[in-house]
Every structure is written in structure tokens, then in C-alpha cells.
Amino acid sequence: MVGGLKRKHSDLEEEEERWKWSPAGLQSYQQALLRISLDKVQRSLGPRAPSLRRHVLIHNTLQQLQAALRLAPAPALPPEPLFLGEEDFSLSATIGSILRELDTSMDGTEPPQNPMAPLSLQNEVPPQPDPVFLEALSSRYLGDSGLDDFFLDIDTSAVEKEPARAPPEPPHNLFCAPGSWEWNELDHIMEIILGS
Amino acid sequence: MGLSFFSKHLPIQEGQPWALKTPADIISTVEFNHTGELLATGDKGGRVVIFQREPESKNAPHSQGEYDVYSTFQSHEPEFDYLKSLEIEEKINKIKWLPQQNAAHSLLSTNDKTIKLWKITERDKRPEGYNLKDEEGKLKDLSTVTSLQVPVLKPMDLMVEVSPRRIFANGHTYHINSISVNSDCETYMSADDLRINLWHLAITDRSFNIVDIKPANMEDLTEVITASEFHPHHCNLFVYSSSKGSLRLCDMRAAALCDKHSKLFEEPEDPSNRSFFSEIISSVSDVKFSHSGRYMLTRDYLTVKVWDLNMEARPIETYQVHDYLRSKLCSLYENDCIFDKFECAWNGSDSVIMTGAYNNFFRMFDRNTKRDVTLEASRESSKPRAVLKPRRVCVGGKRRRDDISVDSLDFTKKILHTAWHPAENIIAIAATNNLYIFQDKVNSDMH
Numbered sequence: 001m002v003g004g005l006k007r008k009h010s011d012l013e014e015e016e017e018r019w020k021w022s023p024a025g026l027q028s029y030q031q032a033l034l035r036i037s038l039d040k041v042q043r044s045l046g047p048r049a050p051s052l053r054r055h056v057l058i059h060n061t062l063q064q065l066q067a068a069l070r071l072a073p074a075p076a077l078p079p080e081p082l083f084l085g086e087e088d089f090s091l092s093a094t095i096g097s098i099l100r101e102l103d104t105s106m107d108g109t110e111p112p113q114n115p116m117a118p119l120s121l122q123n124e125v126p127p128q129p130d131p132v133f134l135e136a137l138s139s140r141y142l143g144d145s146g147l148d149d150f151f152l153d154i155d156t157s158a159v160e161k162e163p164a165r166a167p168p169e170p171p172h173n174l175f176c177a178p179g180s181w182e183w184n185e186l187d188h189i190m191e192i193i194l195g196s
Numbered sequence: 197m198g199l200s201f202f203s204k205h206l207p208i209q210e211g212q213p214w215a216l217k218t219p220a221d222i223i224s225t226v227e228f229n230h231t232g233e234l235l236a237t238g239d240k241g242g243r244v245v246i247f248q249r250e251p252e253s254k255n256a257p258h259s260q261g262e263y264d265v266y267s268t269f270q271s272h273e274p275e276f277d278y279l280k281s282l283e284i285e286e287k288i289n290k291i292k293w294l295p296q297q298n299a300a301h302s303l304l305s306t307n308d309k310t311i312k313l314w315k316i317t318e319r320d321k322r323p324e325g326y327n328l329k330d331e332e333g334k335l336k337d338l339s340t341v342t343s344l345q346v347p348v349l350k351p352m353d354l355m356v357e358v359s360p361r362r363i364f365a366n367g368h369t370y371h372i373n374s375i376s377v378n379s380d381c382e383t384y385m386s387a388d389d390l391r392i393n394l395w396h397l398a399i400t401d402r403s404f405n406i407v408d409i410k411p412a413n414m415e416d417l418t419e420v421i422t423a424s425e426f427h428p429h430h431c432n433l434f435v436y437s438s439s440k441g442s443l444r445l446c447d448m449r450a451a452a453l454c455d456k457h458s459k460l461f462e463e464p465e466d467p468s469n470r471s472f473f474s475e476i477i478s479s480v481s482d483v484k485f486s487h488s489g490r491y492m493l494t495r496d497y498l499t500v501k502v503w504d505l506n507m508e509a510r511p512i513e514t515y516q517v518h519d520y521l522r523s524k525l526c527s528l529y530e531n532d533c534i535f536d537k538f539e540c541a542w543n544g545s546d547s548v549i550m551t552g553a554y555n556n557f558f559r560m561f562d563r564n565t566k567r568d569v570t571l572e573a574s575r576e577s578s579k580p581r582a583v584l585k586p587r588r589v590c591v592g593g594k595r596r597r598d599d600i601s602v603d604s605l606d607f608t609k610k611i612l613h614t615a616w617h618p619a620e621n622i623i624a625i626a627a628t629n630n631l632y633i634f635q636d637k638v639n640s641d642m643h
Contacts, residue, residue: 033472036530047283049308052370052389053420053439054535057476060418061529064472 030065037062223626225613229293229301232617235263235624236303237631238288242272244305246316246356247633263633267316267356272307284309290375292384294397302361304384308371311386313362313397321349367393367403374424380431387424387436390417394448406454407436407446422537423482429489433458437494441478443503461492461503463510473525473534481537486546487618493549495540498522500551500561515561515568518553520591520602533607541616541623552611555600556627557587573611573625573632584634 040058044050220241227236235247248266275284287307294302294313301316327345330336370388377384377397385394385406392407411417420439427433432448444457465474477497484493492503494511498519501511517538521528528534533554540551552558553570561568570587590599613626621636 030472033526033529040532048285049280049282049371051535053422053479054532056417056420057439057479057535060475061472064475068472 027069030068034062034065034069037065218629221629223613223629223631224287224289225291226615226624226626226631227291227293227303228615228617228624229303230295230618232619232622234266234293234301235615235633236291236293237624237626238271238291238305239629240285240287242270242274242286242288242307244269244271244288244291244303244314247631267358269314269358271305271312271314272310275309289372292375292377294377295381297381304375304377306372306375306386309365309368311364311367311372311375311395312360313364315359315361317357317359318354319357320351320354322352323347324350362397362400364395364400364403367395373422376424376426376434378426378431379429383431385424385426385434387421389420392421392424392434392436392454404452406434406448406452408453408455422480425483425485427489428485428487435483435485435492437480437483439479440475441480441496443480443483443492443494445505459505459508461508461511463501469522471525473529476529476534477525482539484540484542486542487544488546491546493540493542495538495551497534497536497538500540500549500559502549502563513563515549515559517551517559518589520589521554524602528607531607533610536610537612538610539613541614543616543621544619550614550616550623552614552625554607554610555589555605556609556611557589558611558614558625571634573627573630573634575630583637 037058041062044055218241220239220243222240223237224240225238228234229236233249235249237245237247239245245268246266247263250262250264271288272286274286276282277284285308288305289308290304290306292304294304296302299317303314303316305312305314325345325347327341327343328336328338364386367386368388368391370390372386372388374387375384376387382398383394383396385392386403387393387407390408390410391405393403394406395403407421409419409421418440422437422439424434424436427435433445434448434454435443435445437443441462443461445459445461446454447458448454450456450458465478480494480496482493482495485491486493490505491512492505494501494503495517498521499517500515502513503511525534538552540549542549547564548560548562550558550560556573557570558573559568559570570589571584572587576582585598588596588599589605590596590601595601609628611625611627615624617623623634625632625634
């Protein structure tokens with residue numbers, strides 16, 4: 001196609017390929033992706049319902065990344081002293097609760113069968129967050145907040161709550177380049193998000 | 197119909213940019229009616245603009261076939277869902293024309309939640325000479341009326357009237373991505389991220405749920421419906437595509453709820469191309485039956501594929517739209533372009549397919565000769581009777597004059613929505629807030 005041009009590898013592609021041969025490089029790449037994905041989840045704020053398609057695709061990508069990071073051998077880093085060792089915490093559980101919360105915010109009430117009588121809905125109590133979701137988060141992150149508040153809380157807690165402990169932020173203009181992020185900081189940040 | 201799109205000098209011509217100004221004017225859908233005489237666009241601001249093809253004029257042969265604005269109306273307004281504290285955008289997601297039954301034209305337009313049926317009528321005469329009413333239209337005192345007078349129709353300037361006929365609300369919890377009118381001309385369907393509903397065109401207070409993929413627990417949600425369409429001839433068949441790259445053909449005769457598909461069209465993943473973005477780029481953004489009903493055309497992020505209804509294992513044809521982006525997926529993920537929903541279109545004879553790309557480029561693929569071309573919708577190329585020049589994106593190495601390098605592509609200029617006239621080589625291209633209409637020169641000269 002396109003006049004039989006041979007595809008030339010761009011720098012980034014070569015970089016990606018090089019990473020395939022270097023476990024540390026690959027992990028940095030995965031972590032960069034993870035960071036972008038988490039940023040996306042946090043930034044999908046707004047007065048409008050987020051695109052479910054985009055959400056699900058990011059969610060599935062995050063799960064793949066999580067699986068890849070679990071499979072990868074632990075890098076030779078000094079043990080993280082602040083790692084609180086909550087082994088059963090998982091990223092998928094967090095994303096799951098995000099999706100569940102999305103569900104309560106979007107699908108809390110089924111559409112009325114008869115739109116001629118929508119008034120009956122006004123007497124109904126607004127949907128309450130799922131009880132499991134309540135357990136997963138400390139109460140100060142909740143209230144009656146919807147999805148937006150939940151994400152806002154993630155945002156502030158991940159960045160500001162424990163600045164002294166937080167790892168140095170990679171430069172924001174890095175475009176998918178491996179940052180200075182370490183692989184088990186994910187668990188650390190997710191703990192902060194969960195407020196555990 | 198000749199395949200002149202691929203001749204040495206591209207014969208697509210007569211560009212006619214319909215320039216608009218504000219972000220609300222970003223075109224969000226383009227649709228020809230069944231004869232091609234009318235073309236409707238919907239925009240982010242909830243407006244619908246209808247263009248009509250000018251009849252042939254001996255005095256001005258150059259204006260033959262050009263589309264002019266016929267009617268503009270506000271279809272949807274922004275709303276607020278107080279129950280869920282969410283804004284409902286007025287953006288028109290899709291427009292579908294109904295087959296014409298009488299002198300009036302009808303179309304369905306939808307935003308994220310509500311579908312509306314509009315009737316478009318013309319009036320070029322008005323009744324005059326009512327002797328029961330005075331000049332201001334007030335009823336006269338009947339005792340003063342002494343003679344019988346029959347009103348007569350007098351010609352007047354053409355007036356196009358658009359009126360809402362039906363409002364189909366409250367049928368969707370998630371965002372509507374597709375509507376499709378059935379070949380029975382009585383029903384249509386609307387698809388959102390998780391459900392598909394079947395409506396009768398005359399009944400607004402109920403719809404039947406024909407597909408529901410919402411898991412009991414939203415944590416288990418890994419797949420959404422991305423597009424859906426009725427078969428053009430068999431009113432019992434419809435197809436829907438998913439974010440995992442599969443197509444499901446359903447037969448409404450099999451069961452009331454078509455949760456079990458009749459056929460599943462899916463291509464096994466190529467292990468050599470596997471990456472973290474495999475699923476995202478395989479997500480189907482559009483599906484269209486061929487006019488013949490034999491094939492389906494799907495668009496995913498990097499390719500367009502033609503599927504035969506009789507072969508589920510793999511597409512019969514795959515065309516690369518912009519394979520040079522494969523090395524840029526990470527950046528495109530970061531800037532969210534990877535989630536862009538490109539549409540695709542068949543030509544009238546199902547022999548050529550068209551789809552959009554970035555940098556105001558769009559692509560055409562000739563299924564018979566396997567030739568393809570990249571064209572650009574731009575103001576320069578769209579001067580009246582200008583011939584579109586093929587563009588080339590150069591990947592690395594040698595760069596010819598006029599080639600554009602991958603790194604200088606403008607990802608904010610994307611052509612998501614395109615439409616092909618049902619019978620002639622006339623195409624409509626929505627490039628952000630410009631609508632370009634290009635016409636095959638050979639074709640127009642023949643008429």
C-alpha cells in the first residue's frame with residue numbers, strides 16, 4: 001500500500017523494540033503507560049458522564065499492565081520501606097470500584113417503562129454507593145459524592161498527601177518515556193488512593 | 197460507474213467548503229438520504245443542516261449537482277439530568293433518513309439520550325381569498341358574509357418547514373452511539389454502550405430491549421457495544437460491533453432478546469503485533485452493511501475490513517488506513533487520539549470504500565484493483581473545479597516533494613465522518629467544522 005513503501009522504523013518504535021530486550025527498560029515503559037492510564041482515570045472528570053467505551057478500554061489496558069508487572073521479575077531495588085504490605089490490594093479492585101461507581105452514577109435507576117409518568121421517579125431516593133465500595137474506601141473520601149468527587153480525592157491524595165514520601169515526579173513533558181517511577185510505587189500510590 | 201478516483205489526475209473536484217466558525221459548529225455526523233438529493237449534517241451545538249442538490253441548469257452548467265443549504269433547525273438542546281447530576285450534551289450523534297413515503301422527508305436525529313423524528317415539508321403556495329376571515333386573519337361577523345367564495349392557492353416563495361413529529365425519550369441509560377431504520381420501514385433500533393432497543397416509529401412510550409450485555413456486576417464489564425446496524429434487506433437481521441473487535445450478527449426470529457448471536461465474526465489476534473494497545477486499536481468504531489447486504493465493512497483504529505456474511509473466521513479484505521501510526525500508539529494513547537471513532541462508507545456499487553484519517557486526509561480503497569489513495573480535504577484543494585491531488589505520507593528515509601512526514605501530521609485535524617452518495621460518485625467529508633463535497637468529474641461530465 002501507499003506506493004509499496006517499506007515501513008521504516010521510527011525512533012520510538014526502535015526504542016520500543018529495544019525495550020523488549022531489556023527487562024528494566026520494558027518495566028519503565030510499562031510504568032510510564034501505567035502512569036498515563038492512571039492519569040487518564042483521574043482526569044476523566046467533568047459535568048458529563050464519561051465515555052464508557054474509553055473507560056472500559058483504559059480499564060482493560062490497566063489490567064494487562066498489572067498482569068505484566070506482576071509477571072515481571074522484581075527489579076534489583078532496595079526494598080521500599082514505606083510499602084505497607086497489603087498483599088491482597090489489587091489495581092483491578094480499584095478500577096472495579098471505579099466502574100461500579102460509574103454504574104451507580106449512570107445506571108442508578110432504570111429508565112421508566114412509561115415516560116409519560118416520569119414524576120414517580122422524583123420521589124425515589126438517589127442511588128447510594130455500593131456497600132462494598134464503602135468498605136473499600138475510608139469514609140473521608142466518600143460522603144454522598146459521585147464519581148467526580150472520588151476522582152478528585154485520588155488526585156489530591158496521590159500528589160499532595162504525603163509529599164515527603166512520594167517519589168520524585170517524572171517530568172510532565174515526557175512523552176511515554178520511562179520516568180523515574182519505580183515499579184512498586186504503584187502499590188504505594190494505590191494504597192494512598194485507598195486511604196489504607 | 198468508473199473507478200476514476202484512481203486515475204492519474206484525480207477527478208474528484210468541485211469542492212465546496214461550508215465554512216462555519218465556532219466549536220458548536222463542529223460537524224458530528226453526515227448522512228445522505230436514499231436518493232442522494234438531500235444531505236444532512238448534525239453538529240456539536242445540536243443543529244441539523246440539510247443541503248439540497250441543485251437541479252441541473254442549462255444556463256449555469258457549473259452549478260449542476262452542487263448542494264446548497266435547504267434548511268437549518270435546532271434539533272437538540274443541552275439538558276441536565278437532575279437525578280444523576282449530569283449534563284446531557286446537545287451534540288447530534290447520528291442522523292438517519294427514513295425512506296420517503298410521500299412529498300415530505302423525514303429523519304431521525306439523536307444525541308446521547310433522546311431520539312427525535314423530524315418531518316421536513318415544502319410549501320410554495322398559500323391559500324388566499326377566505327371570505328370568512330379579514331385581512332388580519334380574524335373571523336368576520338358571519339352576518340356580514342353574503343356570498344360564497346372559494347379560496348384559491350397562490351404561489352409564494354418556497355418555504356421549508358421542519359416540525360418535530362415524535363420524541364423517543366427515556367429509552368437509554370448509556371450513550372446512544374447508533375440508530376438504524378429497519379427495511380420494514382416501520383421500526384428502528386437505537387444502540388447505546390450496553391443495550392440495543394427496538395422502537396416502532398409511531399410509538400414513543402415503549403421500546404423493546406433486544407440486546408443487553410450489561411453484566412450483573414459492573415466490575416465484570418470488559419466490553420461495550422460500539423456501533424449497530426440493520427441488514428439492508430432482511431428486516432430480522434442486525435449486526436453490532438464491540439470494543440473487543442468482534443461483530444455479532446443477530447436474528448430477531450430466534451428470540452425476543454438477542455443475547456445469543458447467530459454469528460460471531462472475529463479475527464484471531466496476530467501474536468507478532470501484540471502490544472498493550474492491541475485491544476484498543478481493535479475496537480470497532482463503525483460497521484456498515486454493503487448495499488447488496490452480502491458484506492460488512494468495519495473500521496478499527498488502523499484498518500478497514502470487509503467481512504463476508506458467510507465467513508466468520510476472518511475478514512475477506514483488510515486495508516491499512518495509516519499503518520505508520522503503529523509506532524506512535526503510545527503517544528496517541530497519551531493524547532487520547534487512540535479513542536477517536538472513525539467511520540467508514542461504501543460507494544454505491546460496493547466496489548470502493550472510504551474512511552477518514554488525520555491531517556484532514558481521507559482514504560479510498562478500490563476493492564477490485566486493490567489500489568488506494570490518500571486525499572486531503574482542504575480549502576486549497578476545494579476551489580471550484582479544482583482536482584484533488586493524491587497525498588503521500590512519508591515514513592522515514594526518502595521524501596519526495598509534497599510528501600508529508602509522519603511527524604508533521606496534525607492530529608487535531610481529523611476526518612471522522614464521511615458519506616457517499618447512494619448512487620453517484622459524490623462524497624461528503626466533515627473536517628472539523630467544514631463540510632466538503634467532492635464530485636467525480638467523469639461522472640458529472642457524463643450527465
